[in-house]
Amino acid sequence: VSEGASTVIYIDPEKESAAMRKFDMTVLPVSVIFLILSSLDRNNLGNARVFGFDADIGLTGNDFGNINTLSSVCTILFELPWVLAVRRFGANKAVGTAFVLWSCCTLGTAFITSYGQAIAVRMILNAAEAGLAQSFAYLFSTIYPRETAGKRVMTTNLAQCISGAFGGLFAYAVQTMGEQRGIAAWRWLFIIEFCITVFIGAIGWIFIPTSAETAWFLTAEEKETMRLKKQRDFMHRGETKFERKWVKIALMDPFVWLLGVAFFTSSVAINGFGVFLPTIIAGLGYASLMVNYMTIPVYVLGAISLVIQVYYSDKLKQRGLFIIACCVPVSVGYLICVGTANPSAGYAGMFILVLGLYPISTLAVTWISTNLSPDSKRAIGMPIAYSIANISALVSSQLYPDQQGPRYVPGNAISAGLCVVAAFLYTGCYFLLRHRNAKKAKLIAEGATTNDLEGDMSLESMYIL
Numbered sequence: 001v002s003e004g005a006s007t008v009i010y011i012d013p014e015k016e017s018a019a020m021r022k023f024d025m026t027v028l029p030v031s032v033i034f035l036i037l038s039s040l041d042r043n044n045l046g047n048a049r050v051f052g053f054d055a056d057i058g059l060t061g062n063d064f065g066n067i068n069t070l071s072s073v074c075t076i077l078f079e080l081p082w083v084l085a086v087r088r089f090g091a092n093k094a095v096g097t098a099f100v101l102w103s104c105c106t107l108g109t110a111f112i113t114s115y116g117q118a119i120a121v122r123m124i125l126n127a128a129e130a131g132l133a134q135s136f137a138y139l140f141s142t143i144y145p146r147e148t149a150g151k152r153v154m155t156t157n158l159a160q161c162i163s164g165a166f167g168g169l170f171a172y173a174v175q176t177m178g179e180q181r182g183i184a185a186w187r188w189l190f191i192i193e194f195c196i197t198v199f200i201g202a203i204g205w206i207f208i209p210t211s212a213e214t215a216w217f218l219t220a221e222e223k224e225t226m227r228l229k230k231q232r233d234f235m236h237r238g239e240t241k242f243e244r245k246w247v248k249i250a251l252m253d254p255f256v257w258l259l260g261v262a263f264f265t266s267s268v269a270i271n272g273f274g275v276f277l278p279t280i281i282a283g284l285g286y287a288s289l290m291v292n293y294m295t296i297p298v299y300v301l302g303a304i305s306l307v308i309q310v311y312y313s314d315k316l317k318q319r320g321l322f323i324i325a326c327c328v329p330v331s332v333g334y335l336i337c338v339g340t341a342n343p344s345a346g347y348a349g350m351f352i353l354v355l356g357l358y359p360i361s362t363l364a365v366t367w368i369s370t371n372l373s374p375d376s377k378r379a380i381g382m383p384i385a386y387s388i389a390n391i392s393a394l395v396s397s398q399l400y401p402d403q404q405g406p407r408y409v410p411g412n413a414i415s416a417g418l419c420v421v422a423a424f425l426y427t428g429c430y431f432l433l434r435h436r437n438a439k440k441a442k443l444i445a446e447g448a449t450t451n452d453l454e455g456d457m458s459l460e461s462m463y464i465l
Helices: 013-050 053-057 063-089 091-109 115-129 132-143 146-153 155-177 185-205 220-232 245-251 254-283 288-316 320-339 343-371 375-390 392-396 409-445
Strands: none
Touching: 013 053, 013 063, 013 091, 013 115, 013 132, 013 155, 013 185, 013 220, 053 115, 063 091, 063 115, 063 132, 063 375, 063 392, 091 115, 091 132, 091 185, 132 146, 132 155, 132 343, 132 375, 146 155, 146 288, 146 343, 155 185, 155 288, 155 343, 245 375, 254 288, 254 320, 254 343, 254 375, 254 392, 254 409, 288 320, 288 343, 320 343, 320 409, 343 375, 343 409, 375 392, 392 409
C-alpha cells in the first residue's frame, strides 16, 4: 500500500494499543523527567532570590526582571528551530543536544558573580531549553491518536507542577543548609541540580526514539504496526520528507495566529506565576523561610486540577470550552491579590488561580498540535503559535519589579485583565473552527468529495473543537 493511496488499512486494535502502551511506559515518563529537570533549572532562579541571589551578584531595581526578559528572547527565537531539528534529525539527537547544553548552563549559574554573567548564562540556558516542550508535543502528535493526545501533552504542565512543588521543597532544604565550604546556599542549589540533571537525564535520554516508527524498544511487529499507522493516518501525517509548500500554508492560516495571540494573553499569567510565585508570597508578608515551603500545596492542587480537566477534555473531545472556562479562576485569583492586602486572602487567591492556570496551556498546545496537519504544517504552525505565546515572558518578567512590592498590584491586575482578553480570543478560535467544520459538513451533505484543499483544510479532516 503506498502512502498516498486511498486503500483502507486495517490495524489490529490490540496490537496498536500494545504499541501505545510501550510508548506510555518509556517515552512518556522520560518526557516528564526531562521537563521537570528543565523547569527546575529554569524556575529555581526565583527560589534563589529568596535567599541571597540578588545581593550576592549585585542586582538592583528591575535587574532580575531584565535577566528573565532577555532570556525569554532566546526562548522565542529558538522554539521553531528545535522543532524543525526534531523533524529533520529525530527526537533523540535534538533533545539530547539540548540536554547537554542546558545542563552545562545550570552548573554555570552556580558560579556567576555579576549581572552580565547572569544574563549570558541564562540566555544560553533558555535557548537550549526553548523547544523542549514543543518537541515532545510534536513527537506525541506523531505517535498517539488525536483524541487522546491531551493526556500526553499534559506532561509539560504536569512537570511544571511537580517541579514547582519539588523545587520549593528542594530549595527550602538547601536554604536551611546555609553556606557550606565557603559557597552560598543558592549556589549549592544549582550545583546539586546539575548533578541530578546529568545523572537522571542521561539515563532517560536513552529511551527517546528517533521516530515513532523506529523506536528501539518496539518489537519488529510493533514497528510494522507503527509504520502501518503512519500510512493509515496519511492525511494527518503527510509525507515523510519535509514539504516546503506547507510553510506558506501554515503562515497563511488564521487559526495559527489567532490561537498564538490568545495563548500570548493567557501566558502572561502563567509565566508570571511560575517565576514570581515565591516573590508574590513573600510580598504578602510571609517570612522568607516559609515562602518556598508554601508554594508546594499550590502546585499540588494545580496538578490535580490539570489531570482532571485534561482527562475530561479528551473524553468529551472538547478543547475550546474547557480553555475558556479555565480563564475565570485565573482572573479571579489575581483580582483577589489586587483587591486585598490580607496575606491569607492573597494566598487563597493563588489556590483559586491555579485551578485554571495549567489546563489552559496544556489544552491550547493540544488544540493546535492535533488540529494542524500534515506533519510539515504542524512543525511550522505549532512552534509559531508557541513562540507568539512566549513573547508573554517579556511582559511577565517586567510585571513584578521590587519597587512595586510588597503587593505588586499593577502586575497582578494586568495578568487578570489579559486573561479576560484571552477568554474572548479563545472563543474566537472556537467559532473559527466550528465555522470551518460547518462548511465541510455542508459540502459533504451536498455530495462533494473534495474541496481542492489539503491537510486539515480538506474534507477528509474535521477539527476537534
